[in-house]
Amino acid sequence: MRIEYTGLSEIRGSLIALDGVRDAKYDELVEITLAGGRRRRGRVILIDGERVVVEVFEGTDGIDMANTSTRLSGKPMEIPLSEEILGRIFDGTGRPADGMSEIFADETRDINGAAINPVSREYPRSCILTGISSIDATCTLIRGQKLPIFSGAGMKHNELAAQIVRQARVASDAEGEKFVIVFCAMGIKNDTADYFRRDFTESGALGRTVMYLNLASDPIIERILAPRCALTAAEYLAFTLGYHVLVVMTDMTFYCEALREFSSSKGEIPSRKGFPSYMYSDLASLYERAGLIRGRPGSVTLVPILTMPGDDISHPIPDLTGYITEGQIVLSRELSQKGIYPPVGILPSLSRLMKDGTGKGFTRADHPDLSNQLFASYSEVSSARSLATVIGEDELSEGDKLSLKFGSEFESRFISQGMYENRELEQTLDLGWELLSILPRSALSRVSDKVLDEHYKGAE
């Protein structure tokens, strides 16, 4: 029987402190009963002798020092899990938020998870086709990868994420693979959450989707817990039930800001831009939960979305994310202004795992060569463009003019596509070669003659 403590000795921000506690465990769950009988939950975050500091998930508004009683549960924060979670909506702490009853749990799990032993990991190699040319050809998503979308305010990252969810399938697999979605919202507006819910409903994906929602108006502590609940559910679905899980988390920027707010309320020493110094480790503890485990059927693929404050890729949030994730899809303000959807900035986007999951035996033999050459040729477009603004297009050399032509066709025909347009990989790759054929053959130095003979269609 656990003891119940009455009264608090301090309230600060979302933290409460208790004195005279003898048996508290670090990180355990605490139940707090308010004067009116309302209940809240919290977690032990500091033990100092007989003083215990607890973070209250729902915030400390309305808590008074004298008439609050707390009870230690003796267990860390856990969520109930079973196959029934599919199709359900939960709040940031894993309680039902769709008006239905609690699920019947097969097991409960600590939301902090445990690190996957690097020896037990399987290196991800099977490629996920999204039907989006700019991703499939040059920034291929691999099953078990963590590939974030770096966006900015006002760009169509939600639409892109929804399209990925709608169209994603694995190239090499037989029909009937078990594929589910875990959606985690952190601090986003109700409209955005609603957009995803509607989109999942329309595409018929809602029945195989689990949602953990922490909206903009919900408490920030729950925002820190929400992705942990979602990833615990994802790990359970993948490694216990054998599903292939695609986790969409949005918006990591709000998550990091919640972390900062919470850290400063604890009085921690801030690091760059006021974010806590452990933000790298904290983000890693989320992102690294993606992957494959040798000998287990399922997989966790992670697509976090973050909006770069001021479109600044060197801001700590995208910066630390980029150091942990296996590449990034960067949306470009310039393309977005030109009205191009999806506005994927080809040059800064990168998929670190694509080299081992594309090409012969995975997709099509010429895929890596094509992707390399597209990068190289497209990177020359920008220097031709800046030269054209200085000396005028007419004065450009023949090579630079062709480069400009390639650039605009590449953007309008290859990058740009409809929100419901699902391009086959064959189609994407052939289109890539068709566009490269605008350029003279001698300009394609990244590709061997043999491959050029097969695919180059331009005049010699």
Place this chain on the structure above:
Amino acid sequence: MEKQPHYYIYGINGPVIKVRGGRELPRMSLVYVGRQKLFGEVVSSSGEESVVQIYEDSTGLSAGEEVEPTYRPMSIELGPGLIGSILDGIGRPLSRIEEMAGPFIARGMNLDSLDPEKKWDAEVLIEEGEVLRPGQIFAKCTESGMIEHRSMVPPQLSGRAVDVRPSGAFTVGEPIAYVEDERGRRTPLTLAQRWSVRTPRPFASRRSIDRPLVTGQRVIDTLFPVAKGGCAAIPGPFGAGKTVVQHQLAKWSDADIIVYLGCGERGNEMTQVLDEFRELKDPRSGRPLMERTILVANTSNMPVAAREASIYTGMTMAEYYRDMGYHVALMADSTSRWAEALREISGRLEEMPAEESFPAYLPSRLAGFYERAGFVDTLGGDEGSVTVIGAVSPQGGDFSEPVTQNTQRFVRCFWALDRSLAYARHFPSINWNNSYSEYLTELMPWYAENFGADFEEIRGRIMSLLNEESSLMEIVKLIGADILPDDQKLIIETAKVIREGFLQQNAFHETDTYMRPAEQMAMLRTILRLYDSARALVADNVPLRMLQETGIFAELERMKFGLGAGTTAEEYMRKVDGAVEHVRKLNS
């Protein structure tokens, strides 16, 4: 007998534990915390309270649980079986953790780095009564297809060998002989020995640096070489290819042993190294690369205190093999994650922060780490070296941040990776304008002997062509290349061949991934031959366009693939001469 003090947990803040209950615990000594006996290290003590950092997650610990002191510093077991294994940041074997706990890492697994049961066929090299010196090799066994393990008398131990057993099969813990000192005290000699990771292993003397680590990477070997026993840093923003450069060096450099340290990086990268190094063959011996590699993996989601310790674990193993007379290369990916671990723990200890809230002792810790590299005469009378190659991940790619700045003070070779080169898919994205190697002067005699007497001249000319190109490009950006005179266009054309043909190297290409020094020099000589002949043509008022039309520039850009496919360097020389001859004929 004195009553044993009872130490207990007083406070918990993440991995930082306050311990009370007796006299202060010795700093840097090891303790076991709580019922699960979690590994911890005393980081500071004052009066009755000691502060311990634990190497595991502290969830579930409560105040009052027992803390068991050991009074010895954190150490790892060194001996046969390290090669080919994968260890965590404090030297626990991850494969055995997997066998015991499954795919997720469990807590409280106190395992030693070596398999205690495995028998090694050891050849005993000492005789009964022989006087043993510290560092003397007393037994050897085959550790892997590539490495002979030489067990040494531990440093600080000397005396007469007694009870020497004949050659045969031994486990790492079985005594092979005893060392008896003047007072008759006996210490067993076993295949394995322990060493405290934070203490550098002693050697007889430092040697001056005289040879490079040959890597087969063109931009490194010819432009910015690192010496055996030297230190190099690879700073770069994410996506610039730090990890690929590290992997390339681990695969192809001519060190005897590689210690690859994944410090706070991605789990999948370690899996990739494990998979690849089992498959890939060493170019010199033809054996799988894993037979000369030790992996230390403390991925970003593993406990942060163990990340801090991991670079010392890696370094200690590197020094151990150096003492056997091997050349060891230590790849640390990434030292910034280590510095961040330092910062995180420092913050929890409520120390006064310095720049960017890193602790004020960051520079001295970095110095202490890099100074453990070196080319030495070992205690055993051999020569050995530890070369350190540290990746740095500066925040936002900004090289003025404290970790890059302080690292730059202690390394003499700096490979600056560049985001804009990476965007243009120029890999390795080592920027030739702001990278440097201070080892060049010391290495010149070696280069003259092994790369050719003209190496210094050739390298100088290549660098100056690249420099001239970058200043010409400023003009080209404004007015276009068409307006330049032919001699300047030639510089741009030649520099392009150097950049795309020579400096770019495809790590994933079958043959281009590694290039022998002789071929590297042949490429440079061919490029310069073309440049010289073309300059003579231009001086004779032959339009450069005519030479370009022969396609010889594009041909040399692909020379690296040609050499890999069997075309000889002489044929390329003839092609250059042929093209020039052809143009001259057309013009006369």
